[in-house]
Amino acid sequence: QHHALFLQHHALFLQQRALFLQHHALFLQHYVLFLQHHALFLQQRALFLQHHALFLHHHALFLQHRALFLQHHALFLQHHVLFLQHYAFFLQHHALFLQHHALFLQQRALFLQHHALFLQHRALFLQHHALFLQHHVLFLQHYAFFLQHHALFLQH
Numbered sequence: 001q002h003h004a005l006f007l008q009h010h011a012l013f014l015q016q017r018a019l020f021l022q023h024h025a026l027f028l029q030h031y032v033l034f035l036q037h038h039a040l041f042l043q044q045r046a047l048f049l050q051h052h053a054l055f056l057h058h059h060a061l062f063l064q065h066r067a068l069f070l071q072h073h074a075l076f077l078q079h080h081v082l083f084l085q086h087y088a089f090f091l092q093h094h095a096l097f098l099q100h101h102a103l104f105l106q107q108r109a110l111f112l113q114h115h116a117l118f119l120q121h122r123a124l125f126l127q128h129h130a131l132f133l134q135h136h137v138l139f140l141q142h143y144a145f146f147l148q149h150h151a152l153f154l155q156h
Helices: 002-155
Strands: none
Touching: none
16 A cells, blocks of 8 residues: 555656656746847847947037027926916816806706606697597587487477
8 A cells, every 4th residue: 555655656746747847948948038138138238338329429419409498498488377377267267168068958958857748748638639539529420410300300
């Protein structure tokens, strides 16, 4: 029995060892890919350093232009303050408009409810009117019948 348990455990150990070796092989493949990417990174870093030297030259030119830009920016900020004042005024009016629009929508909803009730009442009225007309026709038929008999009665 102990030997059978040992063989089972040994078989599990061999399966786990096979899985470990598969994972280790995958790890080594990923490590090779990492080294390839690292080599590319080093090439790109060398290019970056060349570009950085050019950048520093352009940066000196940029600082000269920035001084001009800051002067223009001060003017822009003055205009922007005026714009924001006008925009605040617009937002106040827009808020009032939205309040009025909300009231309009509430009134429209009430109108539609009343209109639906009106249509229901009109349908009921038309049904009653149709019944009234049917009864009126029956009344007229009976009245005609009565007049015929009354005429016969008067002749006799």
